[in-house]
Amino acid sequence: MQSAVHWALLGLVIERPSYGYELAQRFEQSYEGMLELSGFSYIYTALDTLRCRGLVEEIPGMGSERQPKLGYRATAEGVRDYQQRLIAQMREDFRRSRLFARQLAVLAGEPELALDVIESYGQACLEEAGDALLPEVEDVCADRGSGLAERLVSQERRLAMEARLPWVDYARREFKALAADRLQPQ
Amino acid sequence: MSLLELDGVGKRYGRLDRRTVLRDVSLAVESGEVVVIWGARRSGRSTLLRVAAGIETPDSGTVRFEGRDLRARPGATLGEGIGYCHRAFAARDGSPLLDQLTSGLIARGVPLATASRRASESLERVEIGAWARCRPEELDGGEAVRAAIARALTHSPRLLIIDEPTIDVDVLARDGVLALLHSLAQEGVAVLATTGESTSLSGARALTLSEGELHGPPARELAEVVALMPTG
Numbered sequence: 001m002q003s004a005v006h007w008a009l010l011g012l013v014i015e016r017p018s019y020g021y022e023l024a025q026r027f028e029q030s031y032e033g034m035l036e037l038s039g040f041s042y043i044y045t046a047l048d049t050l051r052c053r054g055l056v057e058e059i060p061g062m063g064s065e066r067q068p069k070l071g072y073r074a075t076a077e078g079v080r081d082y083q084q085r086l087i088a089q090m091r092e093d094f095r096r097s098r099l100f101a102r103q104l105a106v107l108a109g110e111p112e113l114a115l116d117v118i119e120s121y122g123q124a125c126l127e128e129a130g131d132a133l134l135p136e137v138e139d140v141c142a143d144r145g146s147g148l149a150e151r152l153v154s155q156e157r158r159l160a161m162e163a164r165l166p167w168v169d170y171a172r173r174e175f176k177a178l179a180a181d182r183l184q185p186q
Numbered sequence: 187m188s189l190l191e192l193d194g195v196g197k198r199y200g201r202l203d204r205r206t207v208l209r210d211v212s213l214a215v216e217s218g219e220v221v222v223i224w225g226a227r228r229s230g231r232s233t234l235l236r237v238a239a240g241i242e243t244p245d246s247g248t249v250r251f252e253g254r255d256l257r258a259r260p261g262a263t264l265g266e267g268i269g270y271c272h273r274a275f276a277a278r279d280g281s282p283l284l285d286q287l288t289s290g291l292i293a294r295g296v297p298l299a300t301a302s303r304r305a306s307e308s309l310e311r312v313e314i315g316a317w318a319r320c321r322p323e324e325l326d327g328g329e330a331v332r333a334a335i336a337r338a339l340t341h342s343p344r345l346l347i348i349d350e351p352t353i354d355v356d357v358l359a360r361d362g363v364l365a366l367l368h369s370l371a372q373e374g375v376a377v378l379a380t381t382g383e384s385t386s387l388s389g390a391r392a393l394t395l396s397e398g399e400l401h402g403p404p405a406r407e408l409a410e411v412v413a414l415m416p417t418g
Contacts, residue, residue, distance in 0.1 A: 122394060123401070123402065126387065126394065126401075126402050127392075129385075129388065130222075130390055132388045134388045154388075158384060158387075160384075161385075161387070164384075165394060169225075169226050169229075
């Protein structure tokens with residue numbers, strides 16, 4: 001299963017069994033700016049895919065007695081596959097970082113071009129670090145479960161830059177040295 | 187006119203090899219904003235702050251605070267508009283914290299009663315009022331930074347310049363120090379800080395300094411405006 005939307009939806013069902021409409025609302029709240037549903041009704045198509053793969057199962061009669069709804073909960077297989085997907089996704093991120101470095105190295109003969117790329121990359125890192133919010137200490141003390149996703153996202157953004165900014169600094173120096181070498185008379 | 191303006195600032199050190207520490211640095215800082223400059227060791231970040239504070243004069247370019255060229259009166263704006271903090275509280279002697287802050291004001295001609303009140307208020311403002319009778323060596327890293335900020339605040343600065351405010355601070359206490367700096371900015375004080383930690387860039391206009399060159403949005407209008415804390 002390749003769709004990031006499907007995996008994200010499975011995560012929400014693992015977090016709490018629910019029915020279609022509520023899942024669509026939680027999807028928008030949880031993944032705003034990261035993942036997008038093509039439409040609210042797509043949630044039912046995605047849930048059907050997850051059910052066919054044995055990752056979720058139906059729970060009839062969820063919701064109120066007057067308006068029972070068809071709910072969904074994760075199967076043991078769904079939980080296990082979700083966990084494995086997270087690990088695989090992390091490795092994919094590492095692979096992308098290595099790929100970016102290799103693709104940049106190809107510009108060794110054109111260091112000025114590489115420096116432009118590094119400048120943009122550095123700017124993106126600064127924006128990412130600057131945009132990350134400070135966690136609200138009071139919330140952490142009051143209830144550790146409250147706002148956990150926001151805190152994890154925020155800290156991930158902040159700490160990921162701990163490695164990337166020095167890398168940008170390093171890459172900039174490497175390509176500046178190459179650019180200086182090109183200016184030296186042979 | 188920006189509160190602080192650096193225009194084409196250059197600085198070199200050393201008699202023989204004349205190492206270039208700052209190259210053509212331009213930066214504008216406005217009232218009420220937090221600007222944090224990330225840099226590796228020996229990138230020139232501390233020099234940049236000293237030049238911005240008027241403690242050191244640039245070899246080229248200009249530094250203006252509220253439109254005045256700092257080269258005309260080096261160091262004169264310290265305590266008169268600009269508050270400069272070292273990375274930790276520099277104790278004058280072993281006397282209690284409150285006395286340390288008070289004596290600095292008395293030395294500038296402030297009457298004792300007024301000096302004592304302003305020192306107490308500053309310690310309260312940075313949330314270490316309870317430590318007023320402690321000696322500086324009894325403070326932990328986070329408290330020492332707060333004490334340094336309190337000393338600067340006794341002069342009601344419009345610009346607070348602080349060198350690596352979180353470097354000696356316990357990981358769990360760092361966000362508290364950052365939140366304090368942002369709260370000062372919300373009261374209208376401009377904050378210019380350096381850091382070697384990306385976590386200190388949260389909510390700030392972030393720039394990097396590499397081999398004396400500044401990278402990033404040199405003025406607020408060129409930066410994305412971000413919220414300091416989660417909303418709603």
